[in-house]
Amino acid sequence: MLELRSLTAGYDRRDPVVRDVSLTVAAGESVGLLGPSGCGKSTLARVAALLHQPDRGQVVIDGEPARGWRHRAPRAQRTAFGVVFQQPRLSADPRLTLTQLVAEPLRATGRAVEVPDRIRELARTVGLGEDLLGRRPHEVSDGQLQRACLARALVLRPRWLICDEMTAMLDASTTAALVSAVETYRADSGAGLLAVGHDKVLLERWCDRTVHWDELARS
Amino acid sequence: MADTRSPQAEASQTDPATQVTWRSATGRAAAGTRRSSRSTRAWRVWSSAAIVAAVVLAVLIVPPLVDLDEQAVHLADKLLPPSLSHPFGTDDVGRDLLLRCVYGLRVSLLVGVVAAVVATVIGTAVGALAAASGGWVDRVVMRLVDVFSSVPHLLLGIFIVAMFRPGVWPVVISVALTHWLSTARIVRAEVLSLRSRPYIDAAISGGASRWRVTLRHLLPGVLPQAGLAAVLMVPHAIWHESALSFLGLGLPTHQASLGTLVQGARSSLLAGDWWPTLFPGLFIIVPTLAIAGLAGAWRDRINPRRRSELML
Secondary structure, three states: OEEEEEEEEOOOOOOOOEEEEEEEEOOOOEEEEEOOOOOOHHHHHHHHOOOOOOOEEEEEEOOEEOOOOHHHOOHHHHOOEEEEOOOOOOOOOOOOOHHHHHHHHHHHOOOHHHHHHHHHHHHHHHOOOHHHHOOOHHHOOHHHHHHHHHHHHHOOOOOEEEEEOOOOOOOHHHHHHHHHHHHHHHHHHOOEEEEEEOOHHHHHHHOOEEEEHHHHHHO | OHHHHHHHHHHHHHOHHHHOOOOOHHHHHHHHHHHHHHHHHHHHHHHHHHHHHHHHHHHHHHHHHOOOOOOOOOHHHOOOOOOOOOOOOEOOOOOEHHHHHHHHHHHHHHHHHHHHHHHHHHHHHHHHHHHHHOHHHHHHHHHHHHHHHHOOHHHHHHHHHHOOOOOHHHHHHHHHHHHHHHHHHHHHHHHHHHHOOHHHHHHHHOOOOHHHHHHHHHHHHHHHHHHHHHHHHHHHHHHHHHHHHHOOOOOOOOOOOHHHHHHHHHHHHHOOOOHHHHHHHHHHHHHHHHHHHHHHHHHHHHOOOOOOOOOO
16 A cells, blocks of 8 residues: 655755645555646655655655655665656666666666666567667657556565556557556556556546545645 | 758748747757867867878887887987978987977877876775765865865975886876866766666666666776776876976986977077977867867767867
8 A cells, every 4th residue: 555644845944845735555455646736736646756855744654654755765665666758868867778777676676687678578568669769768759668668667566556647648549558568567567557647538437536636735 | 951951041031930939958059160160170189180090100100110219319410400301400418309299109009198197086985985985084085175275286296206217117107196176076076966777776676786876887888988088188187297307307208208299399499499499289179179179079979968178
């Protein structure tokens, strides 16, 4: 269970973007978080993935409170989350090939031996052709790059997936492919999902339940 | 550029409708000067490249190839004006100036390149450390950088040189220790801007340690900037070496370096002998401007919005 307990967060202590918001995602559950742009849902997603330190409040992962943020979070807690960001261009290091991009978390956690097998398996899961794997981010389209970013998020088999507007930049067929890749992974692993977006139709079809930002902020 | 302009110019004379200007304001302002400035720039790059190539060949090939002693004194030949046997003339103890200039340039280039590399390594390490750590480490380190840069370079350099016996390495240390500050600032700013990119978030989420993020993602991102800073530093370091030697603090006077050559020739200048100062002076100016010209062209390539200027 992933619990966000009365979080207040933002980039200026006097004017937080997220005020006293609580949200719970049960194990294996998928929750869609809807809201207009600029309301703070991405900030909430970053806090949930331990990438942004909240001013107040707590993130509790399977009964254990988060023990730090960003680098200070224990590696086991950090890697429990797979994060996919809105803009694939910005979330891929331009110097790495797609293979290196996907393999990076494995290498960073000292599991380089698993790289070839996992890459082959994940390329199939997210629908990346062999010929694309050797290319660098500027040589592939946004959709292809986002597939690689999803593969990177899945490579450590996280227990939680945080998709922050994962499909906002993409066409309908890529959106469908990515969503089905996420769902395949969740069916296999029983991972929970927090999908943030503003596409009501998509999130309502995709997720077990959707929450509107206004309801969260009011409670 | 000329080809695209002339049909339009003709059309605008014949057809009133095309007299409406469609070029952007910046395009209009630049249209008159662009052609000449582009060819000037190409000329500058190629002449710089030719000079740098010639200089590097000269300092690499001449000393091992010609077995001449640049320190050999021939008092009978002192202060000969430029001639066929001594193209740059001779100095006040009869040493051949061309040979001494080449040897001097060799020493100055060595000092310049080594000092620039050392300064860039120090600056990159400090800048990356400050930016990657953030918080109080960043504040303390950068205030120290401010304090160091508030002391004039030359003064600090003199202080450092004065602690050692005269020689090449004290000069290298002195130039390197006074020139890493600007690189540290550049690298810190670059790392700070890279650090907030989502791919760093993704790396953290993928379990990367602080070290791994810095070495794998941040430093490779600042390498082009740091490399450019290093090349721009070379002429600066050469001037600094010349200045220290000119003040009598750098290399011992018998050892040819561009600074000691100019310094030694000052007395003969008053007697009307111009060549012992002119040629070493040209050897300081021309190669360093050529290196700066090449570095400027490189900077224009990687950052076209900022036109090159010398980093003086």
